Amino acid sequence: MTAPPRPDSEPGQAAFGPRFVTAVSVGSLLNPINSSIIAIALVPIAHHFGVGADATSWLVSALYLATAIGQPVLGRLADRLGPRRVYLAGLVTVAAGGLLGYWAPTLGLLVAARVVIGLGTSAAYPAAMSMVRRRSQRSGGAAPASVMGALAMAGQVSMVLGPPLGGLLDALGGWRWIFLVNLPMAVAGVVSALLWLPRDEPYERSGAGGGGSLRDLAGNRPLLVTYLRNAVTFMATYGFLYGWTQWLEQGRGLTAAIAGLLLMPTSAVGAVVSGLAARADGTSGRARWMLPAGAAALLAGCAWLPALDGGASILSLCLLSMVFGVQNGLNIVGNQAAMYAQAPPGQIGMAAGLLRTSQYAGAICSALLISVTYGERATDEGLHRLGVVLTVTSALLLAGTLVTAIRAGGAARADRPDRAGGGRA
Numbered sequence: 265m266t267a268p269p270r271p272d273s274e275p276g277q278a279a280f281g282p283r284f285v286t287a288v289s290v291g292s293l294l295n296p297i298n299s300s301i302i303a304i305a306l307v308p309i310a311h312h313f314g315v316g317a318d319a320t321s322w323l324v325s326a327l328y329l330a331t332a333i334g335q336p337v338l339g340r341l342a343d344r345l346g347p348r349r350v351y352l353a354g355l356v357t358v359a360a361g362g363l364l365g366y367w368a369p370t371l372g373l374l375v376a377a378r379v380v381i382g383l384g385t386s387a388a389y390p391a392a393m394s395m396v397r398r399r400s401q402r403s404g405g406a407a408p409a410s411v412m413g414a415l416a417m418a419g420q421v422s423m424v425l426g427p428p429l430g431g432l433l434d435a436l437g438g439w440r441w442i443f444l445v446n447l448p449m450a451v452a453g454v455v456s457a458l459l460w461l462p463r464d465e466p467y468e469r470s471g472a473g474g475g476g477s478l479r480d481l482a483g484n485r486p487l488l489v490t491y492l493r494n495a496v497t498f499m500a501t502y503g504f505l506y507g508w509t510q511w512l513e514q515g516r517g518l519t520a521a522i523a524g525l526l527l528m529p530t531s532a533v534g535a536v537v538s539g540l541a542a543r544a545d546g547t548s549g550r551a552r553w554m555l556p557a558g559a560a561a562l563l564a565g566c567a568w569l570p571a572l573d574g575g576a577s578i579l580s581l582c583l584l585s586m587v588f589g590v591q592n593g594l595n596i597v598g599n600q601a602a603m604y605a606q607a608p609p610g611q612i613g614m615a616a617g618l619l620r621t622s623q624y625a626g627a628i629c630s631a632l633l634i635s636v637t638y639g640e641r642a643t644d645e646g647l648h649r650l651g652v653v654l655t656v657t658s659a660l661l662l663a664g665t666l667v668t669a670i671r672a673g674g675a676a677r678a679d680r681p682d683r684a685g686g687g688r689a
Contacts (some may be wrong), residue, residue, distance in 0.1 A: 280411045281398065282623055289414050291351055291388030291453045293422040297618065298381050299447070299627065300326060300426030303509045304520045305439040310437070313371045313492060317510070317639035324506065324631040326375045328362075328624040330382030332402055334477070335624075339390030339617025345361075346464025347391035347398070348457065354387025355453045362446025377443060389415070389620055390455070392602070393615035395461065399559050401609065412604065413542025416597045417535055423532050431524025443594055480608065481615060487606040488670070491622040493555070494599045498616055498626035499633070500562055501652045507650045508569070508632045510642040512581070515574055526578075529585040530592065537593025539556035552669050555602075558594030559662035561587060566658045569651025573644045 313319075316567045342350040361380030367679060368374040396411055434440040505527075512523040541554055565587040572580075599619065606613030633653060638646040 268331060283456075284399070285411055285414050286376055286646050287416040287453075287460040288392035290449075290456050291355060292415055292418045294355075294388055294453070294664045295331065295385035296431070296445070297380075297422040297426045297449075298358075298378075298385055299324075299331075299624070300422075301430040301433075301445075302327075302378075302426075302440050303428045304427045304430035304434060304524050306436060306506075306510060307440050307444075307513050307583070308439045308520065309371075310343035315371060317638055317642070318635050318640065319371065321631050321635045322371075323378050325380035325628055326378040326688060328628045328631070330379045331624045332621045332628070333384050333388030334383045335390060335617035335620040336614050337617070338387040339394070339613035339615070340478075342387070342391040342394045343611060346459050347394040348464045349463070350387045351391040351395075352454060352457055354384045355450045356357050357381075357384030357387075358453075359447050359450035360384070360675075361626055362443050362450070365443025365446075368441050368443075381446060384450075386617070386620070389541075390613040390617035393616035396619070397604075397609060397612040399462070405436075405439040412601060413539055413597065416542060416593075417530040417538040418598050427505070427527045428524035431519075431521035435521045454662075458612060464594070466659075478498070478614070481611060481618065484608075486604065487615065490599055490606060491618060493665065494619060494624040495622040495629075495660065496621045496657060497559070497562065497591075497595045497599070498660070500586070500626075500628045500658050501567055501592065502627040502630040503633055503650060504565060504569070506630065507638070507642070508584075509646065510634070510638065511644075511647045511667035514642040515644050515647060516576065516581075517574065524579050527605050528583055529582050533586045534592040534596075535590030537590050538597050539593075543595040554594050554598040556565050556662065556665045556669050558591050558598055559592065559658065559665045561591035563655065563658035563662050565591060569654065572647060663677050 269435055295667060306317065306323065309323065310316060310320045338350055338354065347501050354516070358381055361382075361384055364375030364380060365374055366396060368377055392415060396415070411655055430439075430442050433439075509523050509527070512518045512526060513520060518526075568584050568587070572584075603619045604612070634650060635647040638655070
């Protein structure tokens with residue numbers, strides 16, 4: 265006797281229609297957009313509370329620390345309790361954190377709001393990846409590249425969309441609107457999830473959903489390499505995102521709104537590159553060189569920073585922003601694809617959470633680095649010091665990814681049948 269089909273079971277790629285993709289992407293926007301939207305508000309917040317850049321850096325680190333802990337924990341819960349439940353609970357928490365930040369009368373409570381937002385946004389991405397994997401298994405086919413590309417684009421586009429949005433909100437209603445914007449975004453996520461995401465199955469309530477433990481993932485060497493590479497990449501990426509935008513305001517003398525607009529090329533170019541990279545994911549030759557190409561673009565962008573000064577033209581700043589868009593698209597898609605392929609099926613939620621943990625571990629390092637190189641003000645000299653450190657880091661990253669790609673190419677050639685017919689002796 266055959267088991268009845270599951271209620272959300274659909275054949276092939278029909279299981280990944282636009283409603284499903286939209287619903288899982290909406291929630292996945294929240295973590296990266298909250299991680300970057302604060303960049304434009306750091307200077308106004310410092311003026312409001314009468315503190316320096318070293319104090320406001322806690323607004324960055326607090327979210328990343330909460331995220332670094334919350335992502336794998338909530339990913340594990342999504343594997344065991346059901347991803348839709350965890351997804352919805354996270355969205356409600358984000359709304360509460362946004363209201364707290366809008367009201368907060370002290371810097372301490374503002375930091376607490378960032379912790380709440382960090383924990384809430386930690387649920388979306390690992391839960392989304394868990395739903396994609398489960399839906400793929402139930403539909404009998406692999407997740408389409410368009411789905412993985414949409415999740416990657418949601419992360420990287422929202423990461424660089426945050427500063428322009430933050431600049432606009434600051435201009436319209438002040439920096440507190442940067443926290444309040446979480447409320448309508450969370451509501452949109454809840455509505456789309458209730459309408460378009462499949463219900464969790466009853467058996468998942470008993471913990472029969474995901475198996476394995478963190479110890480199992482710790483023994484997965486390729487996955488650990490992916491996490492390390494991702495952390496180093498985002499240390500440099502967030503070093504640029506936060507360091508450059510603060511320098512644009514204090515060193516170059518631009519307004520917060522204009523500084524945010526200068527990151528729009530990063531968003532636009534990153535979106536295009538992400539889409540192209542997702543299509544190339546299934547072609548092993550091109551996919552193997554995706555991460556070295558991304559590391560090379562990152563190196564080029566970081567090496568540009570020590571050459572900047574207060575007289576830099578707007579055109580040169582736009583070109584630099586575009587370079588970082590290229591590396592964003594290549595590196596985010598490449599590392600996400602590697603994680604998805606390397607993670608065990610029953611642990612995809614926790615594995616995806618750890619990928620984001622590695623991302624924000626790199627972000628925490630970047631915040632500390634900016635604090636050391638800038639001190640209380642973002643000057644030309646501070647940007648140059650930051651640029652030198654990031655250039656060296658990116659060069660090491662490029663060397664490591666090249667070695668990995670060359671080894672992967674050698675292994676692929678060794679496994680390929682000899683088509684010439686003679687073979688080797």
